[in-house]
Amino acid sequence: MADILSETVAPADLKKFEQIYHEQLSSNSVTSKAQFEYAWCLVRSKYSADIRKGINLLEDLYNTNQEGHRDYLYYLALGTARLKEYSKSLNFCSAFLSVEPGNQQVLSLQQTIKKKLEKEGLKGMAMAGGLVLAVGALVGVALATKGKPSQ
Amino acid sequence: MSGGPYNYSYIFKYIIIGDMGVGKSCLLHQFTEKKFMADCPHTIGVEFGTRIIDVCGQKIKLQIWDTAGQERFRAVTRSYYRGAAGALMVYDITRRSTYNHLSSWLTDTRNLTNPSTVIFLIGNKCDLEAQRDVTYEEASKFAEENGLMFVEASAKTGDNVEEAFLETAKKIYQSIQDGRLDLNAAESGVQHKPSTPGRNNLSSDNQGSKDNCSC
Numbered sequence: 001m002a003d004i005l006s007e008t009v010a011p012a013d014l015k016k017f018e019q020i021y022h023e024q025l026s027s028n029s030v031t032s033k034a035q036f037e038y039a040w041c042l043v044r045s046k047y048s049a050d051i052r053k054g055i056n057l058l059e060d061l062y063n064t065n066q067e068g069h070r071d072y073l074y075y076l077a078l079g080t081a082r083l084k085e086y087s088k089s090l091n092f093c094s095a096f097l098s099v100e101p102g103n104q105q106v107l108s109l110q111q112t113i114k115k116k117l118e119k120e121g122l123k124g125m126a127m128a129g130g131l132v133l134a135v136g137a138l139v140g141v142a143l144a145t146k147g148k149p150s151q
Numbered sequence: 152m153s154g155g156p157y158n159y160s161y162i163f164k165y166i167i168i169g170d171m172g173v174g175k176s177c178l179l180h181q182f183t184e185k186k187f188m189a190d191c192p193h194t195i196g197v198e199f200g201t202r203i204i205d206v207c208g209q210k211i212k213l214q215i216w217d218t219a220g221q222e223r224f225r226a227v228t229r230s231y232y233r234g235a236a237g238a239l240m241v242y243d244i245t246r247r248s249t250y251n252h253l254s255s256w257l258t259d260t261r262n263l264t265n266p267s268t269v270i271f272l273i274g275n276k277c278d279l280e281a282q283r284d285v286t287y288e289e290a291s292k293f294a295e296e297n298g299l300m301f302v303e304a305s306a307k308t309g310d311n312v313e314e315a316f317l318e319t320a321k322k323i324y325q326s327i328q329d330g331r332l333d334l335n336a337a338e339s340g341v342q343h344k345p346s347t348p349g350r351n352n353l354s355s356d357n358q359g360s361k362d363n364c365s366c
Contacts (some may be wrong), residue, residue, distance in 0.1 A: 004199045013230040037227050040196060074195045104180065104188060105198050 003112060005081055009044040017041045032065045036072070043079030055079045070096060077109060086117045157344040159203050159210035163323055164340040165316075166231055168256055169241035170249040171220030174275040177306035178241065179217045182316050187307050194219040197231055204317060206324045213320065232263035236332070236340030237271065237319040242290075244274045244303060245282040250290065257297060267332045268340065269322045270299050273315050277303040 042054025
């Protein structure tokens, strides 16, 4: 199902913005615009190493560039959520909402993350539960077979 | 809901574009939530919304990408145009500059989407008649010259908001039925969901629904 977290960047787009960023990097003149555009593509990549790199670039921007704070926070929340680092991601959402409490876009991202967390948490619990049952069954079988010869 | 894995048979991808502050996100919100969002902040990058609608007896899921109007997002939001089946191009009837920029929005859309993409022009904020800066006639002429569908709407009152989204879907659905839109093309912006066993395929749908279809 497509949603804001599962949408991925087209490889050609990622490449395009990567090239711009690297050109500026080699001439030591990276603009916050180029860095943001590249990071925005990276956090939407299929590969977690890319997402990680995007998060680092956004954190760097956040520390050096005051005016784009809301943009950086939003994409930090999105990037960390895509890495399944949900508590970090929810912290970024809260930080954003403490400045702009009613922001629908961030509220809806927050909701999507909470739903994911709930779903994956339940799945984790179900798997753990399954494991307990399986171990229980094995122990039961072991006990049963152990008991047999004495009969 | 009749037992299939999907409760819709198609997915249409839409984009909403236009200058900042024309009310793109408010139109989306009005369409998906049936509520008006007052004091809507600037969108960051892109926002996403969905709604399942009914067109000619078919359930269609709209996946809507609402792009930020601010210039600094423009380079990346362009990549969302690709593969859109419908494009809602919005201006504000009380601000002429947003209307004057339409030709550049249109050029972008034509360059980045495919020829079968349905482009719908929306003149938003038609509730603010006293502050009108662009006449209906002028915009209507622009739409006609460029082969666009057109309506004036209000995200605040909800006037014509449903119509714009639904008419776009009808037009796309028509293109599928006419065979003008190739579902197998990678960037048609339309996905056909596998039908449940025993249900009609597209071609028999075509014959069956043509008569009672109002579009």
